[in-house]
Amino acid sequence: MTIKIDKKIVGYKVVTQEEEMPAVEAKPLLDVESMHENLARPEMLLGSTYKIKTPQSEHALYITINDMILNMGTEHEERRPYEVFINSKNMEHFQWVLALTRVISAVFRKGGDITFMVEELKAVFDPKGGYFKKGGVYMPSLVAEIGHAIELHMKQIGMLKDLEMDAHQKQFLAEKREEFEAKHGAQDDESSDFPEQAQLCTKCQTKALVLMDGCMTCLNCGDSKCG
Ligand SMILES: [Zn+2]
Numbered sequence: 001m002t003i004k005i006d007k008k009i010v011g012y013k014v015v016t017q018e019e020e021m022p023a024v025e026a027k028p029l030l031d032v033e034s035m036h037e038n039l040a041r042p043e044m045l046l047g048s049t050y051k052i053k054t055p056q057s058e059h060a061l062y063i064t065i066n067d068m069i070l071n072m073g074t075e076h077e078e079r080r081p082y083e084v085f086i087n088s089k090n091m092e093h094f095q096w097v098l099a100l101t102r103v104i105s106a107v108f109r110k111g112g113d114i115t116f117m118v119e120e121l122k123a124v125f126d127p128k129g130g131y132f133k134k135g136g137v138y139m140p141s142l143v144a145e146i147g148h149a150i151e152l153h154m155k156q157i158g159m160l161k162d163l164e165m166d167a168h169q170k171q172f173l174a175e176k177r178e179e180f181e182a183k184h185g186a187q188d189d190e191s192s193d194f195p196e197q198a199q200l201c202t203k204c205q206t207k208a209l210v211l212m213d214g215c216m217t218c219l220n221c222g223d224s225k226c227g
Pocket residue numbers: 201202203204205206208218219220221222223
Protein backbone atom coordinates (compact mmCIF):
# COMPACT_ATOMS: atom_id res chain seq x y z
CA MET A 1 0.00 0.00 0.00
CA THR A 2 1.39 3.38 -0.96
CA ILE A 3 0.71 6.49 1.07
CA LYS A 4 1.58 9.86 -0.34
CA ILE A 5 3.11 12.20 2.23
CA ASP A 6 2.20 15.84 1.48
CA LYS A 7 3.71 17.35 4.61
CA LYS A 8 7.27 17.66 5.76
CA ILE A 9 8.61 14.67 7.65
CA VAL A 10 9.42 15.83 11.15
CA GLY A 11 10.06 12.49 12.76
CA TYR A 12 9.64 8.76 12.28
CA LYS A 13 9.25 5.56 14.24
CA VAL A 14 9.65 1.93 13.18
CA VAL A 15 6.50 -0.06 13.80
CA THR A 16 7.18 -2.96 16.14
CA GLN A 17 5.66 -6.39 15.60
CA GLU A 18 3.31 -6.02 18.56
CA GLU A 19 1.94 -2.72 17.24
CA GLU A 20 1.35 -4.15 13.79
CA MET A 21 -0.64 -7.12 15.12
CA PRO A 22 -4.35 -6.58 15.55
CA ALA A 23 -5.28 -6.02 19.14
CA VAL A 24 -6.15 -9.33 20.74
CA GLU A 25 -7.10 -9.98 24.26
CA ALA A 26 -4.03 -11.19 26.08
CA LYS A 27 -4.52 -14.82 26.98
CA PRO A 28 -2.08 -16.74 29.13
CA LEU A 29 -0.60 -19.65 27.18
CA LEU A 30 -1.95 -22.99 28.33
CA ASP A 31 0.94 -24.96 29.72
CA VAL A 32 -0.49 -28.46 29.90
CA GLU A 33 2.06 -31.09 30.75
CA SER A 34 1.65 -34.44 29.07
CA MET A 35 3.59 -37.66 29.52
CA HIS A 36 6.92 -37.83 27.71
CA GLU A 37 10.07 -39.79 28.24
CA ASN A 38 12.17 -36.92 29.57
CA LEU A 39 9.79 -36.06 32.36
CA ALA A 40 11.76 -36.02 35.60
CA ARG A 41 10.65 -38.64 38.08
CA PRO A 42 9.41 -37.06 41.29
CA GLU A 43 10.86 -38.32 44.57
CA MET A 44 7.54 -39.86 45.54
CA LEU A 45 5.02 -41.67 43.38
CA LEU A 46 1.68 -43.18 44.32
CA GLY A 47 1.25 -46.81 43.44
CA SER A 48 -1.01 -49.84 43.58
CA THR A 49 0.04 -53.45 44.04
CA TYR A 50 -1.90 -56.34 42.54
CA LYS A 51 -1.46 -59.90 43.73
CA ILE A 52 -1.53 -62.69 41.18
CA LYS A 53 -1.79 -66.29 42.24
CA THR A 54 -1.61 -68.90 39.52
CA PRO A 55 -2.07 -72.66 39.90
CA GLN A 56 1.26 -72.99 38.07
CA SER A 57 3.39 -71.68 40.92
CA GLU A 58 3.18 -71.94 44.68
CA HIS A 59 4.42 -68.38 45.06
CA ALA A 60 2.27 -65.39 44.28
CA LEU A 61 3.36 -62.62 41.93
CA TYR A 62 3.05 -58.97 42.98
CA ILE A 63 2.63 -56.31 40.34
CA THR A 64 3.22 -52.74 41.47
CA ILE A 65 2.25 -49.89 39.16
CA ASN A 66 3.34 -46.39 40.16
CA ASP A 67 1.50 -43.39 38.79
CA MET A 68 2.45 -39.83 38.08
CA ILE A 69 -0.07 -37.04 38.48
CA LEU A 70 0.26 -34.44 35.76
CA ASN A 71 -1.08 -30.89 36.02
CA MET A 72 -2.05 -31.42 39.61
CA GLY A 73 -4.77 -29.15 40.90
CA THR A 74 -5.76 -27.90 37.44
CA GLU A 75 -8.64 -28.88 35.20
CA HIS A 76 -6.11 -30.88 33.16
CA GLU A 77 -5.14 -33.08 36.08
CA GLU A 78 -4.38 -36.56 34.80
CA ARG A 79 -3.10 -39.69 36.49
CA ARG A 80 -0.89 -41.84 34.32
CA PRO A 81 1.09 -45.01 35.00
CA TYR A 82 4.80 -44.28 35.09
CA GLU A 83 6.55 -47.53 35.98
CA VAL A 84 5.86 -51.16 36.81
CA PHE A 85 7.64 -53.61 39.07
CA ILE A 86 6.97 -57.31 39.44
CA ASN A 87 8.09 -59.22 42.51
CA SER A 88 7.93 -62.89 43.34
CA LYS A 89 9.76 -65.53 45.29
CA ASN A 90 9.50 -67.61 42.15
CA MET A 91 12.69 -66.98 40.19
CA GLU A 92 11.78 -69.26 37.30
CA HIS A 93 10.81 -66.49 34.88
CA PHE A 94 13.05 -63.84 36.38
CA GLN A 95 14.88 -62.52 33.32
CA TRP A 96 11.79 -62.41 31.09
CA VAL A 97 9.65 -60.77 33.72
CA LEU A 98 12.34 -58.17 34.38
CA ALA A 99 12.70 -57.45 30.65
CA LEU A 100 8.93 -57.17 30.29
CA THR A 101 8.59 -54.69 33.17
CA ARG A 102 11.32 -52.50 31.69
CA VAL A 103 9.67 -52.46 28.28
CA ILE A 104 6.22 -51.75 29.76
CA SER A 105 7.64 -48.92 31.88
CA ALA A 106 9.32 -47.45 28.79
CA VAL A 107 5.99 -47.54 26.91
CA PHE A 108 4.24 -45.88 29.89
CA ARG A 109 6.72 -43.02 29.74
CA LYS A 110 6.54 -42.58 25.98
CA GLY A 111 3.15 -40.97 26.46
CA GLY A 112 0.22 -40.97 24.08
CA ASP A 113 -2.30 -43.79 23.98
CA ILE A 114 -0.78 -46.75 25.77
CA THR A 115 -3.95 -48.77 26.31
CA PHE A 116 -3.17 -50.98 23.27
CA MET A 117 -0.64 -52.79 25.46
CA VAL A 118 -3.39 -54.39 27.53
CA GLU A 119 -4.87 -56.22 24.52
CA GLU A 120 -1.41 -57.26 23.30
CA LEU A 121 -0.52 -58.82 26.64
CA LYS A 122 -3.92 -60.43 27.17
CA ALA A 123 -3.64 -62.18 23.80
CA VAL A 124 -0.43 -64.03 24.71
CA PHE A 125 -1.01 -67.72 25.29
CA ASP A 126 1.25 -70.27 26.89
CA PRO A 127 1.79 -73.34 24.66
CA LYS A 128 1.92 -75.39 27.88
CA GLY A 129 -1.69 -74.40 28.51
CA GLY A 130 -3.54 -71.81 30.52
CA TYR A 131 -5.78 -72.18 33.55
CA PHE A 132 -9.09 -71.07 34.99
CA LYS A 133 -9.26 -68.29 37.54
CA LYS A 134 -11.79 -68.15 40.33
CA GLY A 135 -15.04 -67.07 38.72
CA GLY A 136 -14.42 -69.17 35.62
CA VAL A 137 -12.28 -66.72 33.64
CA TYR A 138 -9.77 -68.44 31.39
CA MET A 139 -6.22 -67.14 31.64
CA PRO A 140 -4.14 -68.21 28.63
CA SER A 141 -0.75 -67.30 30.19
CA LEU A 142 1.11 -65.49 32.94
CA VAL A 143 1.74 -62.62 30.51
CA ALA A 144 -2.03 -62.35 29.95
CA GLU A 145 -2.46 -62.21 33.71
CA ILE A 146 -0.08 -59.23 33.84
CA GLY A 147 -2.13 -57.65 31.03
CA HIS A 148 -5.29 -58.11 33.11
CA ALA A 149 -3.67 -56.44 36.13
CA ILE A 150 -2.61 -53.45 33.99
CA GLU A 151 -6.12 -53.26 32.53
CA LEU A 152 -7.65 -53.26 36.00
CA HIS A 153 -5.27 -50.50 37.02
CA MET A 154 -6.04 -48.40 33.95
CA LYS A 155 -9.75 -48.73 34.71
CA GLN A 156 -9.14 -47.66 38.27
CA ILE A 157 -7.29 -44.49 37.29
CA GLY A 158 -9.81 -43.70 34.55
CA MET A 159 -7.62 -44.36 31.50
CA LEU A 160 -9.85 -47.20 30.34
CA LYS A 161 -13.60 -47.23 30.43
CA ASP A 162 -15.33 -50.14 32.08
CA LEU A 163 -17.78 -51.56 29.57
CA GLU A 164 -20.44 -52.06 32.19
CA MET A 165 -23.62 -53.77 31.13
CA ASP A 166 -26.75 -51.74 31.57
CA ALA A 167 -29.34 -52.69 34.17
CA HIS A 168 -31.65 -54.18 31.55
CA GLN A 169 -28.91 -56.49 30.23
CA LYS A 170 -27.95 -57.53 33.76
CA GLN A 171 -31.54 -58.36 34.63
CA PHE A 172 -31.93 -60.37 31.42
CA LEU A 173 -28.85 -62.46 32.25
CA ALA A 174 -29.97 -62.99 35.85
CA GLU A 175 -33.33 -64.26 34.58
CA LYS A 176 -31.64 -66.56 32.05
CA ARG A 177 -29.48 -67.93 34.78
CA GLU A 178 -32.39 -68.59 37.14
CA GLU A 179 -34.17 -70.34 34.30
CA PHE A 180 -31.15 -72.54 33.65
CA GLU A 181 -30.64 -73.37 37.32
CA ALA A 182 -34.32 -74.19 37.76
CA LYS A 183 -33.98 -76.76 34.99
CA HIS A 184 -30.56 -78.18 35.80
CA GLY A 185 -30.18 -77.43 39.49
CA ALA A 186 -27.93 -74.79 41.06
CA GLN A 187 -24.25 -75.58 40.99
CA ASP A 188 -22.24 -76.03 44.14
CA ASP A 189 -18.79 -75.85 42.59
CA GLU A 190 -17.14 -72.94 44.38
CA SER A 191 -14.39 -72.37 41.84
CA SER A 192 -16.85 -70.98 39.32
CA ASP A 193 -19.62 -68.43 39.45
CA PHE A 194 -21.43 -70.26 36.66
CA PRO A 195 -23.07 -73.65 36.19
CA GLU A 196 -20.76 -76.64 36.24
CA GLN A 197 -21.79 -77.70 32.73
CA ALA A 198 -20.94 -74.30 31.28
CA GLN A 199 -18.52 -74.14 28.38
CA LEU A 200 -15.90 -71.54 27.59
CA CYS A 201 -17.23 -68.38 25.93
CA THR A 202 -14.81 -67.21 23.26
CA LYS A 203 -15.97 -63.61 23.60
CA CYS A 204 -15.27 -63.03 27.30
CA GLN A 205 -13.02 -66.06 28.02
CA THR A 206 -15.29 -67.18 30.83
CA LYS A 207 -16.74 -70.65 31.44
CA ALA A 208 -20.30 -69.40 31.34
CA LEU A 209 -21.73 -70.65 28.04
CA VAL A 210 -24.87 -72.76 28.43
CA LEU A 211 -27.41 -74.19 25.99
CA MET A 212 -30.75 -72.43 26.37
CA ASP A 213 -33.72 -72.78 24.03
CA GLY A 214 -31.44 -74.13 21.34
CA CYS A 215 -28.97 -71.26 21.64
CA MET A 216 -25.55 -71.22 23.27
CA THR A 217 -25.90 -68.29 25.66
CA CYS A 218 -23.14 -66.78 27.78
CA LEU A 219 -24.36 -66.03 31.30
CA ASN A 220 -21.44 -63.68 31.81
CA CYS A 221 -21.38 -61.34 28.81
CA GLY A 222 -24.71 -62.19 27.17
CA ASP A 223 -23.24 -63.35 23.87
CA SER A 224 -25.61 -65.76 22.17
CA LYS A 225 -25.31 -67.99 19.11
CA CYS A 226 -28.20 -70.00 17.73
CA GLY A 227 -28.02 -72.85 15.33
ZN1 LIG B 1 -19.17 -64.49 27.34
